[in-house]
Amino acid sequence: MIQPNLPDSTLPRVVIVGGGFAGINLAKSLRKVPVQVVLLDRNNYHLFQPLLYQVATAGLEPDSIAFPLRGIFKKQKNFHFRMAEVKGVDAANNILETNIGDISYNYLVLATGSNTNFFGNKMIEEHAIGMKSLIEAVQIRNYVLKQFEESLLITDETAIRSKLNFVMVGAGPTGVELAGAFAELRKYILPKDYPELPLHLMDVYLIEAGPRVLAGMSEVTSQKTKASLEHIGVKVLTNVAVKDYDGLTLTLNNGETLQTQSLIWAAGVKGMSVPGLPEEAMLPNGRVHVNDLNLVKGTQNIYAVGDIAMMVNDERFSKGYPMVAQVAMQQGKQLGKNIAHQLRGQAQKPFKYTDLGSMATIGRNRAVTEFAGIRLSGYIAWLAWMVVHLLNLLGFRNKLVVMINWIYRYFTYDRGTRIIIKRGAANIVKLRQSIYQTDPQVPDVHHVR
Amino acid sequence: MIQPNLPDSTLPRVVIVGGGFAGINLAKSLRKVPVQVVLLDRNNYHLFQPLLYQVATAGLEPDSIAFPLRGIFKKQKNFHFRMAEVKGVDAANNILETNIGDISYNYLVLATGSNTNFFGNKMIEEHAIGMKSLIEAVQIRNYVLKQFEESLLITDETAIRSKLNFVMVGAGPTGVELAGAFAELRKYILPKDYPELPLHLMDVYLIEAGPRVLAGMSEVTSQKTKASLEHIGVKVLTNVAVKDYDGLTLTLNNGETLQTQSLIWAAGVKGMSVPGLPEEAMLPNGRVHVNDLNLVKGTQNIYAVGDIAMMVNDERFSKGYPMVAQVAMQQGKQLGKNIAHQLRGQAQKPFKYTDLGSMATIGRNRAVTEFAGIRLSGYIAWLAWMVVHLLNLLGFRNKLVVMINWIYRYFTYDRGTRIIIKRGAANIVKLRQSIYQTDPQVPDVHHVR
Numbered sequence: 001m002i003q004p005n006l007p008d009s010t011l012p013r014v015v016i017v018g019g020g021f022a023g024i025n026l027a028k029s030l031r032k033v034p035v036q037v038v039l040l041d042r043n044n045y046h047l048f049q050p051l052l053y054q055v056a057t058a059g060l061e062p063d064s065i066a067f068p069l070r071g072i073f074k075k076q077k078n079f080h081f082r083m084a085e086v087k088g089v090d091a092a093n094n095i096l097e098t099n100i101g102d103i104s105y106n107y108l109v110l111a112t113g114s115n116t117n118f119f120g121n122k123m124i125e126e127h128a129i130g131m132k133s134l135i136e137a138v139q140i141r142n143y144v145l146k147q148f149e150e151s152l153l154i155t156d157e158t159a160i161r162s163k164l165n166f167v168m169v170g171a172g173p174t175g176v177e178l179a180g181a182f183a184e185l186r187k188y189i190l191p192k193d194y195p196e197l198p199l200h201l202m203d204v205y206l207i208e209a210g211p212r213v214l215a216g217m218s219e220v221t222s223q224k225t226k227a228s229l230e231h232i233g234v235k236v237l238t239n240v241a242v243k244d245y246d247g248l249t250l251t252l253n254n255g256e257t258l259q260t261q262s263l264i265w266a267a268g269v270k271g272m273s274v275p276g277l278p279e280e281a282m283l284p285n286g287r288v289h290v291n292d293l294n295l296v297k298g299t300q301n302i303y304a305v306g307d308i309a310m311m312v313n314d315e316r317f318s319k320g321y322p323m324v325a326q327v328a329m330q331q332g333k334q335l336g337k338n339i340a341h342q343l344r345g346q347a348q349k350p351f352k353y354t355d356l357g358s359m360a361t362i363g364r365n366r367a368v369t370e371f372a373g374i375r376l377s378g379y380i381a382w383l384a385w386m387v388v389h390l391l392n393l394l395g396f397r398n399k400l401v402v403m404i405n406w407i408y409r410y411f412t413y414d415r416g417t418r419i420i421i422k423r424g425a426a427n428i429v430k431l432r433q434s435i436y437q438t439d440p441q442v443p444d445v446h447h448v449r
Numbered sequence: 450m451i452q453p454n455l456p457d458s459t460l461p462r463v464v465i466v467g468g469g470f471a472g473i474n475l476a477k478s479l480r481k482v483p484v485q486v487v488l489l490d491r492n493n494y495h496l497f498q499p500l501l502y503q504v505a506t507a508g509l510e511p512d513s514i515a516f517p518l519r520g521i522f523k524k525q526k527n528f529h530f531r532m533a534e535v536k537g538v539d540a541a542n543n544i545l546e547t548n549i550g551d552i553s554y555n556y557l558v559l560a561t562g563s564n565t566n567f568f569g570n571k572m573i574e575e576h577a578i579g580m581k582s583l584i585e586a587v588q589i590r591n592y593v594l595k596q597f598e599e600s601l602l603i604t605d606e607t608a609i610r611s612k613l614n615f616v617m618v619g620a621g622p623t624g625v626e627l628a629g630a631f632a633e634l635r636k637y638i639l640p641k642d643y644p645e646l647p648l649h650l651m652d653v654y655l656i657e658a659g660p661r662v663l664a665g666m667s668e669v670t671s672q673k674t675k676a677s678l679e680h681i682g683v684k685v686l687t688n689v690a691v692k693d694y695d696g697l698t699l700t701l702n703n704g705e706t707l708q709t710q711s712l713i714w715a716a717g718v719k720g721m722s723v724p725g726l727p728e729e730a731m732l733p734n735g736r737v738h739v740n741d742l743n744l745v746k747g748t749q750n751i752y753a754v755g756d757i758a759m760m761v762n763d764e765r766f767s768k769g770y771p772m773v774a775q776v777a778m779q780q781g782k783q784l785g786k787n788i789a790h791q792l793r794g795q796a797q798k799p800f801k802y803t804d805l806g807s808m809a810t811i812g813r814n815r816a817v818t819e820f821a822g823i824r825l826s827g828y829i830a831w832l833a834w835m836v837v838h839l840l841n842l843l844g845f846r847n848k849l850v851v852m853i854n855w856i857y858r859y860f861t862y863d864r865g866t867r868i869i870i871k872r873g874a875a876n877i878v879k880l881r882q883s884i885y886q887t888d889p890q891v892p893d894v895h896h897v898r
Binding site for chain 1: 450451452453454456491492493494510511512513515516517519520523529531532549550583584587594595598601602603604605641642643645844845846847849850853854857861863865866867868869870871
């Protein structure tokens, strides 16, 4: 019999679903509040998504950008973690249904984040590669390195091009950073590792349906970014959308085609909603309507924070706040304070977004940042980018390991983590015996009594 | 059409199968020899097996103990790497058959290493966990951490014991080091990460069929090791063999039973031979008879080095040399010299093993080493163990990252890498499209034209 086995408590229970930026900031801000905090996540770690692209391009180990959730909260007495997947909400009875059993709540907070949005194109969804989770990033790394190995085994130029072309769709920060990282792989790593590889057959594309890259930043920054990308060899196509992709041939809406076996889709995200919420709250893009206290429309004690929350209370963001880490962190913290206020019978404060600016790195010594009207680009922006990301990365060990990897890469023009971790055939599947029935592809070999 | 596409050369070709200690030392020693060196491995990295147990117990990232083979040899002009699996040898025609096509050779060197030996017990083979590859170590880490998570979800004491008991079979260095690492997890990590876990229900067992642990070292060292293990809470059972295991209940040959879902088998290895060798050369344990020049019995130009080679030319090792890194490294180097001698028409030198001693770590501040009659134990031995392992680890980045992890763990009593990397359900399988048909479990979604 599997059950959450949460300790009994007379305190109100706050159940938080998701250990991303919103979830952990909320849990932290409830540290001294008289509540029982229960955090659920399908993984046992917090993932620092902004550096995911470096895992995908063999720059960092997966472990350096993930931090065990239990480790973050080991000193917080009112905190309880369970690895679980949420099935739905029974709002009428204040019960959250999960794969480890039902959990009752006084406050429920959805901080489930977002997932890749293919906008309904099934062909693209089937053949393109998303990059939102750690395992996806690791698999991309394995896949990309395999393309290089396999390119050596064929002689047909078209087939080689198809293996060596890498196409990023969507020129937000993720697409820009990925394209830059691929261009650097080609420039610095591949000539040394694969002297036999015909690198003139390799192209890195960045495709954007809108008129410019980094649309969230200023026009000037867009232009600088595009020029930088082109300088390091990325083919930037704007005002062009992907029409179709069958795993080998990519068709653009201008009729042109590209041969590629690697299409990485960074063109959109959608909220990861939970079944059982009031219909009036649900939006087609998976996000959930909340008021300026992050309360889900039509509910009394269900909140949503971060990417999944659709809040419109700021004229600068008439379509809701951007789905970025800054918003998630601030909403998490604010909700924590508001729950404390509520328990003390004090007035709650509406969420107010402090835009700390945005940044993207393009490659070695190249980045762009915008903050409070100040625009930086080039070396200074690149240093700023690194400092901000290091400071925000959780855990001293992770900070140190990431810094060493960056210093190492800077001076050696090398990447240490370009290994392909293959799943072996034997003796592995049985390790997947688990109480959690989370992976429909692999049957459970054992049944736990 | 897939083919190895190796560059034409008038030089004799040396094909080396396996990038372990023997293979890379051989390839390095051929650096200035007028031959074309072709190294094949199923993985694109060299694995530092002595630290594999630390990956399995969440002490190190997998990437820190693996080093890309192409990176090792990027400055060696006569070196060519192909990621491939060997199918067999056509000795009559000097052709090696692989999954990327046939490769002709002038010299063939098998450095394929060893794999877990279950000695024919199918039940144990099916349910126990081997630990010879990087993916196995990663899967063990995931599995072990999952046991802790899942233990929180049940209340039945027998079921909890079964999840929290970890049994190592075989008290060689691997078994001893694993048992020590599990004991440390229980002592330092779990009380902080899982304050709710009933740790009194957790036991770590080390089971050895022979009369003592670390049978390869002296009687005194065995006793010290056993005492140290018991001091940190490992239950050491000697003169006891595992009779059967069904995934839940372990039966010993003295009739006793243990409840455990985690049996790690470190009780033996077997050579990983290649089909097509002369029958007179093949041994039942997978090793291959070689003479004192590492030439495979009954062949003219096929060699075997390292774990797979069974050479008897030293009365201290009447059953062949131990299957350890030292022998592999020395045989690889010596064979490189002998191939050079042969090409110059000079006399070859028989292999002579220089025993550099052996060592095992038991835990924090505890290790044992033996070298040239000098026995060390405790803190000094532990420092020596770390220095020797760091020096032998390939690559500056890996050395640095491992050192930082060790220093971090020493001072914080923490482990940074205790994350569970789950395979997601969607969008992953398709990434496995590959020229290499190496994984029979996952069908290829795409077919490469």
